[in-house]
Amino acid sequence: MEVKKIIKTLREKNQLTQEQMAERLMVSRQAISRWENGDTQPDTESLKLLSKEFNVSINTLLGTPRKLICQCCGMPLNEDDLISHEQDGSFNEDYCKWCYENGTFVYDSKESLIDFLAKQMPNPENLSEEAMHNQIDLWLSKLKHWK
Template sequence: METAEIIKEIRNKNQLSQGDFSEILCVTRQAVSRWETGKTTPNYETLKTISEKFNVTINTLLGSPKSLICQCCGMYLQSDDVVSKELDNHFNEDYCKWCYVDGEYQYKTLEEMLDFLVPLLVEERQQAPEVVRQQLESFLPTLKQWKNKEA
């Protein structure tokens, strides 16, 4: 979906007129109309405000141009409801809500992460634990949370 469609969908889902939506965002009704027709796109600050007020990630507002994965466990962040949030309620699009909670990382070491993930993925993939562990040991260190860190 395009940004124009997404903004209109958010507005309609919240049963807001363009005028009501514009008041919430402190912009003109004409600005909202231009966004919804695709003539313009909100600036970053406005996207941030929409994200905060309507509980949607900026990535979603932009039509999900990039595939997000948790930079701790590697899980795909396919919907906004699994994306973590900062203490101030802003989305943190780098992590899932299980790896990063209330501003804190839940897994302090790569070894802790491996100990948690291996049994889950063994069951899901129906593979031997050593195979799953080997795959994770080569993949996880490429993620932001574990880059240049010891297990």
């Protein structure tokens, strides 16, 4: 979906006029109109405010241009309700809500995450515990958090 449609849908879903939305975002009604018509797009600060005010990720506001994955466990972040939040309520699009909560990482070490994942993941090839741990470790080592 295009940015202009996303913003209009967000406004209508929250039953706001352009004027009311403009007040919440500290912009003019004309800015909202230009965004919804596709004449302009919100700047970075406006996107951050939209994200926080309406609890949607910036990635979603931009029409999901990036395929997000948790940089701790590798889980796809294809829904906003899976994405973690900072203490101030803003989204942290690098991590899932299970690995990073309110500005704090849940797993103290890669080994503790590997132990958890090894118990949760299917093992159709009946790999040994050591082989399963090695496979998960190899995958996690490619993610930003564990580099």
